[in-house]
Amino acid sequence: MQEIPLWYVAILFAMLGACVGSFYNVIVYRMPRGISLVNPPSFCPHCKKRIPIWYNLPVVGWLLLRGKSACCHKPISIRYPIGEALCGLLGVFALFLANFPSSWTGPVTHWADSFALFWLLLGIYPVAAVDFEFKLIPDSISIGGIGVGLALSFFPGGITPLESLLGALFAGGGLYLIGYLASKILKRDAMGLGDVKLVAGFGALMGVGHAFASLVLASFLGILIMVPYRMIKKEESKEIPFGPFLAVAAPIVYRFGDKFLSFYFGLFGLVE
Template sequence: MEIFPLWYGLTVFFVIGACVGSFYNVVVYRMPRGISLINPPSHCPLCKKRIPLYLNLPIVGWLLLRGKSACCKQPISPIYPIGEALCGLLGALALFSTNYSVGMTGNVADWASALAMFWLLLGIYPVCVVDFKYKLIPDTISVGGIVAGLLISLFPGGVTPLESLIGAVGAGGGLYLLGKGATKVLKKEAMGFGDVKLLAGYGAFMGFTGAVEVLVVAAVLGIVVMVPWGRLHKGKDDGSGQIPFGPFLAVAAPAMYLWGADLLALYVKVFIAE
């Protein structure tokens, strides 16, 4: 028996995703500047006046104000509602990508899978925006991912708590040692600690093997993008030819969570099996 219809489930996940996106907008703005995520509360960045709750609703608030602040009538960047809408769509996609079995059976493992995809997909937004611009990865996503992955592992049907813990420690520790070795060989910083913590979070969600798959796919994506990008910006000393690794990890993670086992089986069948 169906618990609730598809349109209702997608709407709920969209709304929750947009609310999370509103918080991620705060992370994107405040975290690189060293400002607390909690204090002060939401306020106008121009006149510093506090924004009332009813005008701080994701997407709706910006539309009601017609893109201008209520206090000083200055334009509000459309980046805010765009980020909220993007996270809303990713939230709905998280439910849809799990074949919506949560709405059909109410199985605990299916709900855990939907929540995991929700975290992994929405994490793409703050990781990409902050890492591209500031070469930083928010601890809210990396360390928060470790905690979220360990908690979701308590639900039956996915990775066990032990597999989650081993995945976090093994993936994070392995990448840390790999980065240290590469730094000595290249004589320059080869891997940021933010990437280490981010992969540790993915290890908590997918176990050690899943995290390794994420790392491999992210490395391939990185090579495909970075090589031509670096050549286009060859000779420039402004750092424009450098692309951080975090966004590739963030994009690879939900893909491997969904299709990692199938892709690994296909690889074994094509390249290893006789």
């Protein structure tokens, strides 16, 4: 595997990313509406007729149909091919980020990091799309992250299976405890279970330390974005979706976690 050139794997990651993006489109549409992800098969959102598999090709299908459904000829939202293309680009970016500074003609050497960043970067799309609108985090992403993390722990160069398992248990359990105590103090729900399961997935992918670093960075990002937003909009919301900030913070910490932790603890004089 180590002799496969980066440019070749980049093409595969782009194609795989677009296919995953197509599935994430299904999650974004079906999951908040309580529709099974596997049954019924892909159907037209207008007339509910089944979509043939050749029209389901990521990006290509939408272009072939010129943005209209084949059955009832009604417009198909451009967000579908945009989501698929974005995930394809994120797949290539994940590979590049994991193997930097390798050249495009050099071999892929960090397989575990490549697949972990692929999962984390592409996960931003469904988490943000669903959580911002419906205040939900798809289990296929949060719980799926635990399975992916445990599987990748058997790859060379990643964390060990024991570290992955303990990371999921302590990161998810620790956040649940924090949310439980905060709920008792504030007399209202302070942390959703979706966030807990998402952080547990981060723990399985990168260990408990970096999972909590993602939590810290996500909190900073939330403050930096939501405070000015509320000042501009001059409106208050009872509930702020935290999942999108977690999803953005996780790949940053995965790639630059050690530097982030050194900077963070340095603020308190804990490291030189």
